[in-house]
Amino acid sequence: MTTTPTALTPVQAAARLGEFTVIDVRTPGEYATGHLPGAHNIPLDRLDEAAGALEIAAQRTPLLIACASGARSAKGCSQLAAQGVESATLEGGTAAWAAAGHEVERPAGARTTWPMDRQVRLAAGTLVVAGFLAGLAWPPAHWLSGAVGAGLVFSGVTNTCGMAALLAKLPHNRPPKSRVSFQETLQRLAA
Numbered sequence: 001m002t003t004t005p006t007a008l009t010p011v012q013a014a015a016r017l018g019e020f021t022v023i024d025v026r027t028p029g030e031y032a033t034g035h036l037p038g039a040h041n042i043p044l045d046r047l048d049e050a051a052g053a054l055e056i057a058a059q060r061t062p063l064l065i066a067c068a069s070g071a072r073s074a075k076g077c078s079q080l081a082a083q084g085v086e087s088a089t090l091e092g093g094t095a096a097w098a099a100a101g102h103e104v105e106r107p108a109g110a111r112t113t114w115p116m117d118r119q120v121r122l123a124a125g126t127l128v129v130a131g132f133l134a135g136l137a138w139p140p141a142h143w144l145s146g147a148v149g150a151g152l153v154f155s156g157v158t159n160t161c162g163m164a165a166l167l168a169k170l171p172h173n174r175p176p177k178s179r180v181s182f183q184e185t186l187q188r189l190a191a
Contacts, residue, residue: 005077006088010100020064025076029113029173034104051083053190063087068115
């Protein structure tokens with residue numbers, strides 16, 4: 001049985017921020033564009049790998065999981081709950097946090113990376129238009145548009161996104177060279 005994670009509004013989270021260990025589950029590139037003060041970056045696709053360190057951290061202070069809009073953080077809370085680790089999600093994500101006027105930390109010299117959902121929409125839309133236009137000259141190319149559409153339907157039904165997983169591996173979604181490594185983050189959480 002899957003339970004709905006506890007969701008905190010930005011106002012509620014801000015009032016209690018010092019009580020939490022904040023985990024940002026966005027890609028390192030997204031995290032570098034701005035995150036909650038003191039947040040640790042554990043990308044969603046590496047959350048299972050970090051579960052041990054997060055369990056130790058959760059024994060000291062409650063975990064608050066954040067992402068861009070709240071969708072990935074809710075999924076992260078569910079993943080952790082399945083492993084016996086309790087956490088709360090930030091309702092509306094860092095977008096709602098910033099919109100409420102709360103501080104967002106940005107590393108010096110950080111580049112601006114679009115949120116993952118925007119990157120997915122751009123990539124999917126580009127592939128659909130390309131398939132359509134190529135199909136005018138060579139009709140079998142219309143299958144590209146159909147494949148992208150089928151992928152979007154599958155993504156919606158399963159609440160997963162293969163395209164986001166692929167885009168997360170692109171260089172602009174990787175951490176700047178000066179960033180703390182994933183292993184260092186795990187060591188800090190478990191210490």
